[in-house]
Amino acid sequence: DFSIFSHNPPAGTQDNGEEGSGDTDDELRRVEEEHRKKQQGGRGAAPEPEDDPYGGSTDENTDVEEKGEPDQPIPELPDLFGGKRFFLYGEFPSQERRLLNRYITAFNGEVEDYMNERVNYVITAQEWDDTFEEALNENANLSFVRPRWIYNCNERQKLIPHQPYVVVPRV
Numbered sequence: 746d747f748s749i750f751s752h753n754p755p756a757g758t759q760d761n762g763e764e765g766s767g768d769t770d771d772e773l774r775r776v777e778e779e780h781r782k783k784q785q786g787g788r789g790a791a792p793e794p795e796d797d798p799y800g801g802s803t804d805e806n807t808d809v810e811e812k813g814e815p816d817q818p819i820p821e822l823p824d825l826f827g828g829k830r831f832f833l834y835g836e837f838p839s840q841e842r843r844l845l846n847r848y849i850t851a852f853n854g855e856v857e858d859y860m861n862e863r864v865n866y867v868i869t870a871q872e873w874d875d876t877f878e879e880a881l882n883e884n885a886n887l888s889f890v891r892p893r894w895i896y897n898c899n900e901r902q903k904l905i906p907h908q909p910y911v912v913v914p915r916v
Contacts, residue, residue, distance in 0.1 A: 825904045826854025834860075834869040837892075845892055848899045866907070868892055873914045889913075 831849050833842060833856065845868060849856050857864050860880060867880070867889045877889055894910035 822851050822853075823902055823904075825852035825898055825902075827852075829854045829865045830857055830863045831855065831866045831868055832857045832860050832864045834867045834889075835871040837870065841892065845895055848895050852898070866890055868895060869912060871912070873912055877912070878914075 826849055831854055833845060837845065846856050860867075862884055864884070864887065867877070867887060868891075869889055870892055873889075881887055888907055889912040890907050891910040891912060894905070894907050897910075898905055
């Protein structure tokens, strides 16, 4: 009997080795069977997946590329941060640091590994720090901004004013 399903064979039988039988499919079947047993309160045997006429996948095979559709070029990203240099200051969760680096680089900005005189924007989630004062004395054109500015530029796909996102000294 041919089946499109790979399944855990009943106890005492062997897997027929059909292509497509794999741990993931087996695990899904096992979980579905356990769920059915719980719903039935443990009474009676659960029907086998082969008995379900709708159990097969109804998704179209999307692995085959459509003929006649020319490849579309990837659209150019806006050059939002061209000529701007950024420094990520303070602690960021690694995923957030990676995302900030990705957005800045994607929009043609440059991320510096350490603070230097070429940096235009310091991206920080921290409150004002005395070291910011020292950095401003070295570079008066420096702006300390929240990461939200980078995210909002990405969401709107344009350079928005950074002033609403500036970190300022507490009074």
